[in-house]
Amino acid sequence: MNTFLFIFRQVFKIRSPNLILGLLNVSTVVLLIVITIELNTLNMQSLNYIIMASAILLITSVIILCMNSEFAQRTRDISIFRAIGFQKLFLWTFFIIKSLIVGLIGSIIGFIIGNIVLIILFNVGPRLMLIIDVLTLVTISALIGSLSPMVKISKLNIPEMLNR
């Protein structure tokens, strides 16, 4: 096992509540894309900012919930890593990478489904350039969402967690 493989294994541990939350994230992005593009076609661009802000809030909340659930399940492992001598920064990367993955994969799936919905229901062609906006938005949300476990790692009471 090398360091890269170790981080990969820590990030990709499958936890069911997180998958459900990830799916919620996907549906949020789908909704965002469909509504935003539809409003664009109706020339109601001013509303887009409100929708974008709401989307950031919603996606960030989903990722925070997802990461907090992940942290709660892994508190003991994190405490052991800290006791051995792992720096906080090293452990933060697990959560930053995971929240980015949940956000980015969710948004790509959402983007594809959103375009399919547009074509079928609204007879509007695929808006491929919108992926840049969506990925930027989700990256911001994912980074904000990973702050919560980062704070929790900083404040972790290692002896108490190891005795649980």
Place this chain on the structure above:
Amino acid sequence: MKDSKYLINVENLHRRFERNGLAVHLFNGLNFNLNEKDFMVIIGEGGTGKTTLVNIITGLEKPSEGIISIIGQDLTKIGDRKITRLRLEKMGLVLQTSTLISDLTVYENIQLPMLLKKIPFSEQKSRVKELLEFFGISKKSKFLPNEISAGERKKTEIARALILDPPILILDEPVSNLDSPTINTFIPFLKGLKHLRDRTVLLTTNNLKIAKMANKEIFLETPKIK
């Protein structure tokens, strides 16, 4: 205070906290120091603060008052980053509770601290192999922690604590979670461990057979409760 004479130096240690509405006062100004290759055993009844003392010395817990100096660095005056690095590089730590990662194999658990150091992969492999053989757990290297015995788990934890060859080894009640037959085989193993002889060891225990291995000892007093 910078005092490089001692590997571990504890001065005027106090730890105060509240539990169930009562004020508990541990250590009452405890002082001790350890030189190279010293073996100190800390003896005390349950609740006297043996594990708390280990936590304080390893920087996992802060004292209410006092100086804790590890290789000349006062833990009360340095930041978390430096304390964590000290724990990784200078202190091999074996805690009372099991601290093996459940989904990593015995081999991977021992290897863990080396992932943080730039050690060539071939050297990592040979170091882990050497310790696995010395501890007699080579055949269990691909097993998960829940697939091996309690004694083997403890050996794995000691091997992991020794993998970076730290000058200080800290063992918190190494036999407390083992059953009697395992203790009977584990104590001679511990006594024969050459790794304990060529470094500074701090060990907490209630077991008198283990306590006899030490050249220094401290009896912790019953805490003051108000």
